[in-house]
Amino acid sequence: MKITKIETIPIRLPTRRVHRWASLTTPIGVYVIIKLYTDQGLTGLGEAPVLKDWGGDHGKYFGETPQTTAHIINDILAPALHGQDPGRFETMHALMDKAVKGYPYCKAAIDAALYDVVGKALNVPAYQLLGGLFRERIPIAHSLGLMEIEKAVEEALQAKAEGVKTIKLKGGVEHKRDVELVQQIRRAIGPDLNICVDANQGYPSAKAAVKIIRAMEEYNLLYMEQPVEGIDQMAEVARRVDTPIMADESAWTAQDVIEIVQKKAADVISLYTTKPGGMFKAKKVAAVAEAAGLKCNVNGSVETGVGNAANIHLAASTGVVTYGCVVPVSTPKGKGKGGIAGIYYQDDIITEAFDYADGDVIVSSKPGLGIELDEDKIKHYRVS
Ligand SMILES: [Mg+2]
Known part of the structure:
Protein backbone atom coordinates (compact mmCIF):
# COMPACT_ATOMS: atom_id res chain seq x y z
CA MET A 1 0.00 0.00 0.00
CA LYS A 2 1.28 3.46 -0.91
CA ILE A 3 0.24 6.97 0.08
CA THR A 4 -1.05 8.86 -2.97
CA LYS A 5 -2.53 12.09 -1.58
CA ILE A 6 -3.33 13.95 1.64
CA GLU A 7 -6.25 16.39 1.71
CA THR A 8 -6.80 19.06 4.40
CA ILE A 9 -10.35 20.18 5.28
CA PRO A 10 -10.77 23.10 7.73
CA ILE A 11 -14.05 22.93 9.66
CA ARG A 12 -15.88 24.82 12.37
CA LEU A 13 -18.17 22.94 14.79
CA PRO A 14 -20.77 24.88 16.83
CA THR A 15 -20.19 24.57 20.60
CA ARG A 16 -22.89 23.52 23.10
CA ARG A 17 -21.84 26.42 25.33
CA VAL A 18 -18.83 28.74 25.43
CA HIS A 19 -15.81 26.69 26.57
CA ARG A 20 -12.99 28.88 27.88
CA TRP A 21 -9.75 28.49 29.80
CA ALA A 22 -7.00 30.87 30.93
CA SER A 23 -4.90 31.87 27.86
CA LEU A 24 -7.51 30.77 25.30
CA THR A 25 -8.49 33.65 23.00
CA THR A 26 -10.08 31.78 20.09
CA PRO A 27 -13.16 29.54 20.00
CA ILE A 28 -12.56 25.78 20.16
CA GLY A 29 -13.72 23.61 17.28
CA VAL A 30 -12.08 25.45 14.37
CA TYR A 31 -9.88 22.54 13.37
CA VAL A 32 -8.46 20.68 10.36
CA ILE A 33 -9.58 17.20 9.30
CA ILE A 34 -7.33 15.27 6.93
CA LYS A 35 -7.95 12.44 4.50
CA LEU A 36 -4.96 10.30 3.57
CA TYR A 37 -5.52 8.42 0.31
CA THR A 38 -3.75 5.23 -0.81
CA ASP A 39 -3.33 3.30 -4.04
CA GLN A 40 -5.55 0.52 -2.64
CA GLY A 41 -8.59 2.76 -2.40
CA LEU A 42 -8.50 2.90 1.41
CA THR A 43 -8.58 6.30 3.13
CA GLY A 44 -7.29 7.24 6.57
CA LEU A 45 -8.70 10.06 8.72
CA GLY A 46 -6.87 12.42 11.04
CA GLU A 47 -7.39 15.72 12.84
CA ALA A 48 -5.24 18.67 13.84
CA PRO A 49 -7.12 20.41 16.72
CA VAL A 50 -4.96 23.51 16.39
CA LEU A 51 -5.14 26.61 18.59
CA LYS A 52 -2.89 29.62 18.07
CA ASP A 53 -2.68 30.34 21.79
CA TRP A 54 -1.87 26.79 22.88
CA GLY A 55 1.84 26.10 23.31
CA GLY A 56 4.58 25.01 25.68
CA ASP A 57 6.23 26.87 28.53
CA HIS A 58 7.71 30.24 27.60
CA GLY A 59 7.02 29.79 23.86
CA LYS A 60 8.91 26.48 23.75
CA TYR A 61 6.23 25.01 21.47
CA PHE A 62 4.23 27.32 19.24
CA GLY A 63 0.56 27.76 18.51
CA GLU A 64 -0.65 26.40 15.18
CA THR A 65 -3.65 27.54 13.11
CA PRO A 66 -5.83 25.99 10.40
CA GLN A 67 -3.86 28.06 7.87
CA THR A 68 -0.41 26.95 9.05
CA THR A 69 -1.70 23.37 9.21
CA ALA A 70 -2.91 23.43 5.60
CA HIS A 71 0.41 24.94 4.46
CA ILE A 72 2.65 22.50 6.37
CA ILE A 73 0.66 19.42 5.35
CA ASN A 74 -0.09 20.37 1.74
CA ASP A 75 3.27 21.90 0.84
CA ILE A 76 5.75 19.96 3.02
CA LEU A 77 4.48 16.77 4.69
CA ALA A 78 2.29 15.38 1.88
CA PRO A 79 5.12 15.61 -0.70
CA ALA A 80 7.55 14.04 1.82
CA LEU A 81 5.26 11.02 2.33
CA HIS A 82 4.08 10.59 -1.27
CA GLY A 83 4.56 6.99 -2.47
CA GLN A 84 5.51 5.73 1.00
CA ASP A 85 4.11 2.68 2.83
CA PRO A 86 1.82 4.04 5.62
CA GLY A 87 2.48 0.98 7.81
CA ARG A 88 6.12 1.90 8.36
CA PHE A 89 5.20 4.15 11.29
CA GLU A 90 8.71 4.91 12.53
CA THR A 91 9.89 5.69 9.01
CA MET A 92 6.89 7.96 8.40
CA HIS A 93 7.75 9.93 11.56
CA ALA A 94 11.43 10.14 10.59
CA LEU A 95 10.46 11.47 7.14
CA MET A 96 8.08 14.03 8.68
CA ASP A 97 10.67 15.19 11.22
CA LYS A 98 13.27 15.51 8.47
CA ALA A 99 10.88 17.47 6.23
CA VAL A 100 10.01 20.12 8.85
CA LYS A 101 10.97 20.85 12.46
CA GLY A 102 8.09 21.09 14.90
CA TYR A 103 4.40 21.33 13.90
CA PRO A 104 3.43 18.32 16.05
CA TYR A 105 -0.32 18.86 15.48
CA CYS A 106 0.13 18.48 11.71
CA LYS A 107 2.18 15.33 12.28
CA ALA A 108 -0.38 13.98 14.76
CA ALA A 109 -3.15 14.37 12.17
CA ILE A 110 -1.12 12.32 9.70
CA ASP A 111 -0.15 9.78 12.38
CA ALA A 112 -3.85 9.18 13.17
CA ALA A 113 -4.59 8.73 9.45
CA LEU A 114 -1.73 6.21 9.17
CA TYR A 115 -3.14 4.08 12.01
CA ASP A 116 -6.65 4.42 10.56
CA VAL A 117 -5.72 3.30 7.05
CA VAL A 118 -3.34 0.52 8.14
CA GLY A 119 -5.94 -0.76 10.62
CA LYS A 120 -8.52 -0.83 7.83
CA ALA A 121 -6.09 -2.64 5.50
CA LEU A 122 -5.34 -5.30 8.15
CA ASN A 123 -8.95 -5.33 9.42
CA VAL A 124 -7.86 -4.57 13.01
CA PRO A 125 -8.65 -1.65 15.33
CA ALA A 126 -5.90 0.97 15.73
CA TYR A 127 -5.30 -0.12 19.33
CA GLN A 128 -4.15 -3.49 17.98
CA VAL A 363 -13.94 1.31 23.09
CA SER A 364 -15.00 0.44 19.55
CA SER A 365 -13.45 -2.66 17.98
CA LYS A 366 -14.13 -1.58 14.39
CA PRO A 367 -11.09 -1.47 12.06
CA GLY A 368 -8.74 1.53 12.12
CA LEU A 369 -9.98 4.43 14.21
CA GLY A 370 -13.45 2.88 14.01
CA ILE A 371 -15.25 5.96 12.75
CA GLU A 372 -16.78 7.21 9.50
CA LEU A 373 -17.07 10.78 8.29
CA ASP A 374 -20.50 12.20 7.54
CA GLU A 375 -19.75 13.86 4.20
CA ASP A 376 -22.86 16.07 4.37
CA LYS A 377 -21.67 17.42 7.72
CA ILE A 378 -18.19 17.98 6.30
CA LYS A 379 -19.75 20.08 3.51
CA HIS A 380 -21.87 21.93 6.04
CA TYR A 381 -19.11 22.74 8.54
CA ARG A 382 -16.28 23.28 6.06
CA VAL A 383 -14.96 26.84 6.36
CA SER A 384 -13.02 27.21 3.10
MG1 LIG B 1 -4.51 21.36 30.69
Whole structure:
Protein backbone atom coordinates (compact mmCIF):
# COMPACT_ATOMS: atom_id res chain seq x y z
CA MET A 1 0.00 0.00 0.00
CA LYS A 2 1.28 3.46 -0.91
CA ILE A 3 0.24 6.97 0.08
CA THR A 4 -1.05 8.86 -2.97
CA LYS A 5 -2.53 12.09 -1.58
CA ILE A 6 -3.33 13.95 1.64
CA GLU A 7 -6.25 16.39 1.71
CA THR A 8 -6.80 19.06 4.40
CA ILE A 9 -10.35 20.18 5.28
CA PRO A 10 -10.77 23.10 7.73
CA ILE A 11 -14.05 22.93 9.66
CA ARG A 12 -15.88 24.82 12.37
CA LEU A 13 -18.17 22.94 14.79
CA PRO A 14 -20.77 24.88 16.83
CA THR A 15 -20.19 24.57 20.60
CA ARG A 16 -22.89 23.52 23.10
CA ARG A 17 -21.84 26.42 25.33
CA VAL A 18 -18.83 28.74 25.43
CA HIS A 19 -15.81 26.69 26.57
CA ARG A 20 -12.99 28.88 27.88
CA TRP A 21 -9.75 28.49 29.80
CA ALA A 22 -7.00 30.87 30.93
CA SER A 23 -4.90 31.87 27.86
CA LEU A 24 -7.51 30.77 25.30
CA THR A 25 -8.49 33.65 23.00
CA THR A 26 -10.08 31.78 20.09
CA PRO A 27 -13.16 29.54 20.00
CA ILE A 28 -12.56 25.78 20.16
CA GLY A 29 -13.72 23.61 17.28
CA VAL A 30 -12.08 25.45 14.37
CA TYR A 31 -9.88 22.54 13.37
CA VAL A 32 -8.46 20.68 10.36
CA ILE A 33 -9.58 17.20 9.30
CA ILE A 34 -7.33 15.27 6.93
CA LYS A 35 -7.95 12.44 4.50
CA LEU A 36 -4.96 10.30 3.57
CA TYR A 37 -5.52 8.42 0.31
CA THR A 38 -3.75 5.23 -0.81
CA ASP A 39 -3.33 3.30 -4.04
CA GLN A 40 -5.55 0.52 -2.64
CA GLY A 41 -8.59 2.76 -2.40
CA LEU A 42 -8.50 2.90 1.41
CA THR A 43 -8.58 6.30 3.13
CA GLY A 44 -7.29 7.24 6.57
CA LEU A 45 -8.70 10.06 8.72
CA GLY A 46 -6.87 12.42 11.04
CA GLU A 47 -7.39 15.72 12.84
CA ALA A 48 -5.24 18.67 13.84
CA PRO A 49 -7.12 20.41 16.72
CA VAL A 50 -4.96 23.51 16.39
CA LEU A 51 -5.14 26.61 18.59
CA LYS A 52 -2.89 29.62 18.07
CA ASP A 53 -2.68 30.34 21.79
CA TRP A 54 -1.87 26.79 22.88
CA GLY A 55 1.84 26.10 23.31
CA GLY A 56 4.58 25.01 25.68
CA ASP A 57 6.23 26.87 28.53
CA HIS A 58 7.71 30.24 27.60
CA GLY A 59 7.02 29.79 23.86
CA LYS A 60 8.91 26.48 23.75
CA TYR A 61 6.23 25.01 21.47
CA PHE A 62 4.23 27.32 19.24
CA GLY A 63 0.56 27.76 18.51
CA GLU A 64 -0.65 26.40 15.18
CA THR A 65 -3.65 27.54 13.11
CA PRO A 66 -5.83 25.99 10.40
CA GLN A 67 -3.86 28.06 7.87
CA THR A 68 -0.41 26.95 9.05
CA THR A 69 -1.70 23.37 9.21
CA ALA A 70 -2.91 23.43 5.60
CA HIS A 71 0.41 24.94 4.46
CA ILE A 72 2.65 22.50 6.37
CA ILE A 73 0.66 19.42 5.35
CA ASN A 74 -0.09 20.37 1.74
CA ASP A 75 3.27 21.90 0.84
CA ILE A 76 5.75 19.96 3.02
CA LEU A 77 4.48 16.77 4.69
CA ALA A 78 2.29 15.38 1.88
CA PRO A 79 5.12 15.61 -0.70
CA ALA A 80 7.55 14.04 1.82
CA LEU A 81 5.26 11.02 2.33
CA HIS A 82 4.08 10.59 -1.27
CA GLY A 83 4.56 6.99 -2.47
CA GLN A 84 5.51 5.73 1.00
CA ASP A 85 4.11 2.68 2.83
CA PRO A 86 1.82 4.04 5.62
CA GLY A 87 2.48 0.98 7.81
CA ARG A 88 6.12 1.90 8.36
CA PHE A 89 5.20 4.15 11.29
CA GLU A 90 8.71 4.91 12.53
CA THR A 91 9.89 5.69 9.01
CA MET A 92 6.89 7.96 8.40
CA HIS A 93 7.75 9.93 11.56
CA ALA A 94 11.43 10.14 10.59
CA LEU A 95 10.46 11.47 7.14
CA MET A 96 8.08 14.03 8.68
CA ASP A 97 10.67 15.19 11.22
CA LYS A 98 13.27 15.51 8.47
CA ALA A 99 10.88 17.47 6.23
CA VAL A 100 10.01 20.12 8.85
CA LYS A 101 10.97 20.85 12.46
CA GLY A 102 8.09 21.09 14.90
CA TYR A 103 4.40 21.33 13.90
CA PRO A 104 3.43 18.32 16.05
CA TYR A 105 -0.32 18.86 15.48
CA CYS A 106 0.13 18.48 11.71
CA LYS A 107 2.18 15.33 12.28
CA ALA A 108 -0.38 13.98 14.76
CA ALA A 109 -3.15 14.37 12.17
CA ILE A 110 -1.12 12.32 9.70
CA ASP A 111 -0.15 9.78 12.38
CA ALA A 112 -3.85 9.18 13.17
CA ALA A 113 -4.59 8.73 9.45
CA LEU A 114 -1.73 6.21 9.17
CA TYR A 115 -3.14 4.08 12.01
CA ASP A 116 -6.65 4.42 10.56
CA VAL A 117 -5.72 3.30 7.05
CA VAL A 118 -3.34 0.52 8.14
CA GLY A 119 -5.94 -0.76 10.62
CA LYS A 120 -8.52 -0.83 7.83
CA ALA A 121 -6.09 -2.64 5.50
CA LEU A 122 -5.34 -5.30 8.15
CA ASN A 123 -8.95 -5.33 9.42
CA VAL A 124 -7.86 -4.57 13.01
CA PRO A 125 -8.65 -1.65 15.33
CA ALA A 126 -5.90 0.97 15.73
CA TYR A 127 -5.30 -0.12 19.33
CA GLN A 128 -4.15 -3.49 17.98
CA LEU A 129 -1.25 -1.66 16.31
CA LEU A 130 -0.47 0.23 19.54
CA GLY A 131 0.04 -2.70 21.90
CA GLY A 132 -3.44 -4.21 21.93
CA LEU A 133 -6.51 -3.62 24.06
CA PHE A 134 -5.55 -2.95 27.70
CA ARG A 135 -8.92 -1.55 28.83
CA GLU A 136 -12.35 -1.82 27.23
CA ARG A 137 -13.81 1.30 28.84
CA ILE A 138 -12.25 4.75 29.20
CA PRO A 139 -13.46 6.72 32.24
CA ILE A 140 -13.93 10.32 31.20
CA ALA A 141 -13.46 13.56 33.10
CA HIS A 142 -16.13 16.15 32.37
CA SER A 143 -14.50 19.55 31.88
CA LEU A 144 -16.19 22.74 33.02
CA GLY A 145 -14.68 25.73 31.27
CA LEU A 146 -14.31 29.07 32.99
CA MET A 147 -17.89 29.99 33.89
CA GLU A 148 -19.98 31.38 36.73
CA ILE A 149 -19.92 29.24 39.85
CA GLU A 150 -23.68 28.73 39.84
CA LYS A 151 -23.64 27.42 36.27
CA ALA A 152 -20.61 25.24 37.00
CA VAL A 153 -22.39 23.63 39.96
CA GLU A 154 -25.48 23.00 37.85
CA GLU A 155 -23.46 21.35 35.05
CA ALA A 156 -21.36 19.30 37.51
CA LEU A 157 -24.57 17.91 39.05
CA GLN A 158 -25.92 16.99 35.65
CA ALA A 159 -22.65 15.27 34.68
CA LYS A 160 -22.76 13.36 37.98
CA ALA A 161 -26.35 12.28 37.27
CA GLU A 162 -25.12 10.94 33.92
CA GLY A 163 -22.45 8.80 35.58
CA VAL A 164 -19.32 10.96 35.37
CA LYS A 165 -16.80 10.19 38.17
CA THR A 166 -14.32 13.05 37.61
CA ILE A 167 -15.13 16.74 37.33
CA LYS A 168 -12.40 18.97 35.88
CA LEU A 169 -12.55 22.66 36.71
CA LYS A 170 -10.77 25.40 34.80
CA GLY A 171 -9.11 28.07 36.89
CA GLY A 172 -6.04 30.27 36.97
CA VAL A 173 -7.71 33.65 36.39
CA GLU A 174 -9.38 34.69 39.66
CA HIS A 175 -7.69 33.00 42.60
CA LYS A 176 -10.38 33.57 45.23
CA ARG A 177 -13.03 32.37 42.83
CA ASP A 178 -11.05 29.16 42.15
CA VAL A 179 -11.05 28.21 45.86
CA GLU A 180 -14.72 29.12 46.20
CA LEU A 181 -15.55 27.12 43.07
CA VAL A 182 -13.84 24.00 44.41
CA GLN A 183 -15.64 24.41 47.74
CA GLN A 184 -19.05 24.82 46.07
CA ILE A 185 -18.55 21.93 43.66
CA ARG A 186 -17.42 19.61 46.46
CA ARG A 187 -20.45 20.59 48.54
CA ALA A 188 -22.78 19.96 45.62
CA ILE A 189 -21.43 16.66 44.27
CA GLY A 190 -20.48 15.05 47.58
CA PRO A 191 -17.31 13.29 48.76
CA ASP A 192 -17.08 10.39 46.30
CA LEU A 193 -16.45 12.05 42.94
CA ASN A 194 -13.00 13.23 41.88
CA ILE A 195 -12.35 16.94 41.43
CA CYS A 196 -9.32 18.29 39.59
CA VAL A 197 -8.38 21.86 38.69
CA ASP A 198 -6.50 23.02 35.61
CA ALA A 199 -4.96 26.49 36.01
CA ASN A 200 -3.38 26.51 32.51
CA GLN A 201 -0.22 28.19 33.94
CA GLY A 202 -2.41 30.97 35.31
CA TYR A 203 -1.04 31.46 38.83
CA PRO A 204 1.57 34.23 38.87
CA SER A 205 4.20 32.46 40.98
CA ALA A 206 4.95 29.19 42.72
CA LYS A 207 4.31 30.88 46.10
CA ALA A 208 0.87 32.08 44.98
CA ALA A 209 0.03 28.64 43.61
CA VAL A 210 1.07 26.93 46.85
CA LYS A 211 -1.22 29.22 48.83
CA ILE A 212 -4.18 28.53 46.53
CA ILE A 213 -3.64 24.76 46.42
CA ARG A 214 -3.32 24.57 50.21
CA ALA A 215 -6.62 26.44 50.51
CA MET A 216 -8.21 23.80 48.24
CA GLU A 217 -6.72 20.82 50.05
CA GLU A 218 -9.61 20.37 52.50
CA TYR A 219 -11.89 19.72 49.48
CA ASN A 220 -9.73 16.76 48.40
CA LEU A 221 -8.38 17.50 44.91
CA LEU A 222 -7.43 14.51 42.78
CA TYR A 223 -4.72 16.72 41.27
CA MET A 224 -3.85 20.31 40.32
CA GLU A 225 -2.96 20.63 36.64
CA GLN A 226 -0.26 23.04 35.45
CA PRO A 227 -0.60 25.68 38.18
CA VAL A 228 2.34 27.74 36.90
CA GLU A 229 4.52 28.18 33.83
CA GLY A 230 7.89 26.44 33.62
CA ILE A 231 9.31 23.19 34.98
CA ASP A 232 11.38 24.88 37.74
CA GLN A 233 8.32 26.67 39.13
CA MET A 234 6.27 23.48 38.83
CA ALA A 235 8.95 21.70 40.86
CA GLU A 236 8.74 24.31 43.62
CA VAL A 237 4.95 23.90 43.80
CA ALA A 238 5.17 20.08 43.73
CA ARG A 239 7.71 20.12 46.59
CA ARG A 240 5.50 22.23 48.83
CA VAL A 241 2.00 20.74 48.52
CA ASP A 242 0.48 17.32 49.22
CA THR A 243 -1.90 17.49 46.25
CA PRO A 244 -0.56 15.63 43.19
CA ILE A 245 0.61 17.97 40.41
CA MET A 246 -0.10 17.27 36.73
CA ALA A 247 2.12 18.68 33.97
CA ASP A 248 0.36 19.63 30.74
CA GLU A 249 1.86 22.69 29.01
CA SER A 250 5.23 21.60 30.49
CA ALA A 251 5.00 18.06 29.06
CA TRP A 252 4.95 17.71 25.29
CA THR A 253 7.72 15.25 24.50
CA ALA A 254 9.54 12.31 26.07
CA GLN A 255 12.47 14.68 26.69
CA ASP A 256 10.18 17.05 28.62
CA VAL A 257 9.10 14.15 30.83
CA ILE A 258 12.75 13.26 31.53
CA GLU A 259 13.33 16.84 32.74
CA ILE A 260 10.13 16.73 34.83
CA VAL A 261 11.30 13.49 36.43
CA GLN A 262 14.80 14.83 37.11
CA LYS A 263 13.38 17.95 38.76
CA LYS A 264 10.48 16.14 40.48
CA ALA A 265 8.16 18.71 38.90
CA ALA A 266 4.98 16.58 38.61
CA ASP A 267 3.28 13.36 39.72
CA VAL A 268 1.00 12.97 36.71
CA ILE A 269 1.57 13.62 32.99
CA SER A 270 -1.18 14.92 30.74
CA LEU A 271 -0.66 12.72 27.68
CA TYR A 272 -1.93 13.93 24.30
CA THR A 273 -1.94 12.31 20.90
CA THR A 274 -1.08 15.75 19.52
CA LYS A 275 1.61 17.41 21.69
CA PRO A 276 4.31 14.83 20.88
CA GLY A 277 3.19 14.57 17.21
CA GLY A 278 0.95 11.50 17.17
CA MET A 279 0.05 8.26 18.92
CA PHE A 280 3.33 6.61 17.90
CA LYS A 281 5.30 9.22 19.84
CA ALA A 282 2.74 9.48 22.65
CA LYS A 283 3.48 5.82 23.41
CA LYS A 284 7.12 6.83 23.93
CA VAL A 285 6.10 9.68 26.26
CA ALA A 286 3.96 7.21 28.21
CA ALA A 287 6.87 4.76 28.39
CA VAL A 288 9.15 7.39 29.97
CA ALA A 289 6.45 8.40 32.46
CA GLU A 290 5.78 4.77 33.36
CA ALA A 291 9.48 3.97 33.80
CA ALA A 292 9.76 6.91 36.22
CA GLY A 293 6.73 5.83 38.24
CA LEU A 294 4.48 8.67 37.06
CA LYS A 295 0.86 8.18 35.97
CA CYS A 296 -0.99 9.72 33.02
CA ASN A 297 -4.39 10.61 31.71
CA VAL A 298 -5.24 11.27 28.08
CA ASN A 299 -6.11 14.90 27.61
CA GLY A 300 -6.65 17.09 24.59
CA SER A 301 -8.09 20.19 22.97
CA VAL A 302 -11.78 19.22 22.73
CA GLU A 303 -11.29 17.42 19.43
CA THR A 304 -14.06 16.33 17.06
CA GLY A 305 -14.91 12.65 16.66
CA VAL A 306 -11.84 12.03 14.48
CA GLY A 307 -9.23 13.25 16.97
CA ASN A 308 -11.20 11.74 19.84
CA ALA A 309 -11.12 8.32 18.21
CA ALA A 310 -7.31 8.58 18.27
CA ASN A 311 -7.47 9.67 21.93
CA ILE A 312 -9.58 6.60 22.76
CA HIS A 313 -7.23 4.17 21.00
CA LEU A 314 -4.26 5.67 22.84
CA ALA A 315 -6.03 5.42 26.21
CA ALA A 316 -7.29 1.91 25.43
CA SER A 317 -3.81 0.57 24.66
CA THR A 318 -1.68 2.32 27.31
CA GLY A 319 -1.50 0.83 30.80
CA VAL A 320 -0.08 3.88 32.57
CA VAL A 321 -3.17 5.96 31.65
CA THR A 322 -4.92 5.42 34.98
CA TYR A 323 -6.64 8.80 35.50
CA GLY A 324 -9.97 9.87 34.01
CA CYS A 325 -9.45 11.15 30.48
CA VAL A 326 -10.54 14.55 29.21
CA VAL A 327 -11.80 13.00 26.00
CA PRO A 328 -15.11 14.31 24.71
CA VAL A 329 -17.95 11.90 24.02
CA SER A 330 -18.30 12.78 20.34
CA THR A 331 -21.99 12.89 19.49
CA PRO A 332 -23.59 13.94 16.20
CA LYS A 333 -26.84 15.91 16.52
CA GLY A 334 -29.78 13.63 17.32
CA LYS A 335 -27.59 10.55 17.80
CA GLY A 336 -26.79 10.71 21.52
CA LYS A 337 -28.68 9.75 24.65
CA GLY A 338 -29.70 13.36 25.27
CA GLY A 339 -27.12 14.11 27.94
CA ILE A 340 -24.26 16.56 28.34
CA ALA A 341 -21.55 14.36 29.90
CA GLY A 342 -18.39 14.87 27.86
CA ILE A 343 -20.33 16.79 25.20
CA TYR A 344 -18.99 20.19 24.15
CA TYR A 345 -20.38 20.58 20.64
CA GLN A 346 -23.91 20.71 19.25
CA ASP A 347 -22.99 18.29 16.47
CA ASP A 348 -20.10 16.23 15.09
CA ILE A 349 -18.72 15.22 11.70
CA ILE A 350 -18.79 11.45 12.30
CA THR A 351 -21.80 9.28 11.48
CA GLU A 352 -22.32 7.56 14.87
CA ALA A 353 -22.04 8.74 18.47
CA PHE A 354 -19.36 7.28 20.73
CA ASP A 355 -20.77 4.55 22.93
CA TYR A 356 -21.10 6.09 26.42
CA ALA A 357 -22.34 4.46 29.61
CA ASP A 358 -21.99 5.30 33.32
CA GLY A 359 -19.08 7.71 32.96
CA ASP A 360 -17.12 5.65 30.43
CA VAL A 361 -16.61 5.60 26.68
CA ILE A 362 -16.77 1.99 25.51
CA VAL A 363 -13.94 1.31 23.09
CA SER A 364 -15.00 0.44 19.55
CA SER A 365 -13.45 -2.66 17.98
CA LYS A 366 -14.13 -1.58 14.39
CA PRO A 367 -11.09 -1.47 12.06
CA GLY A 368 -8.74 1.53 12.12
CA LEU A 369 -9.98 4.43 14.21
CA GLY A 370 -13.45 2.88 14.01
CA ILE A 371 -15.25 5.96 12.75
CA GLU A 372 -16.78 7.21 9.50
CA LEU A 373 -17.07 10.78 8.29
CA ASP A 374 -20.50 12.20 7.54
CA GLU A 375 -19.75 13.86 4.20
CA ASP A 376 -22.86 16.07 4.37
CA LYS A 377 -21.67 17.42 7.72
CA ILE A 378 -18.19 17.98 6.30
CA LYS A 379 -19.75 20.08 3.51
CA HIS A 380 -21.87 21.93 6.04
CA TYR A 381 -19.11 22.74 8.54
CA ARG A 382 -16.28 23.28 6.06
CA VAL A 383 -14.96 26.84 6.36
CA SER A 384 -13.02 27.21 3.10
MG1 LIG B 1 -4.51 21.36 30.69
